[in-house]
Amino acid sequence: LKQHLFCLTKVTSPDCPHYLQTEETIHHYLVVCPQFQLEHHMLAQVLGQKCTSLLYLLAAPEAIPYLVCYINKTCRLRPMLGEISMPSAQMT
Numbered sequence: 001l002k003q004h005l006f007c008l009t010k011v012t013s014p015d016c017p018h019y020l021q022t023e024e025t026i027h028h029y030l031v032v033c034p035q036f037q038l039e040h041h042m043l044a045q046v047l048g049q050k051c052t053s054l055l056y057l058l059a060a061p062e063a064i065p066y067l068v069c070y071i072n073k074t075c076r077l078r079p080m081l082g083e084i085s086m087p088s089a090q091m092t
Contacts, residue, residue: 001029027054039073
């Protein structure tokens with residue numbers, strides 16, 4: 001996210017918009033950012049401990065629909081990507 005964009009000189013800071021002085025890496029956004037604690041919890045309810053593995057979240061076919069739900073629920077990427085559609089998974 002911002003850390004990657006910072007390396008490409010597309011943004012002026014790699015910091016998380018919610019927790020300054022913490023780089024917004026993909027791991028930070030998907031696994032540890034306190035701003036998305038509820039969404040993390042919902043992801044953990046359906047995927048269990050595996051939801052802390054980036055490899056699992058980004059590559060396991062069974063995780064992708066839940067990852068898409070997570071991304072949509074956080075609204076973090078909505079300004080860039082809009083609502084991402086992926087049928088057949090709901091986190092309630």
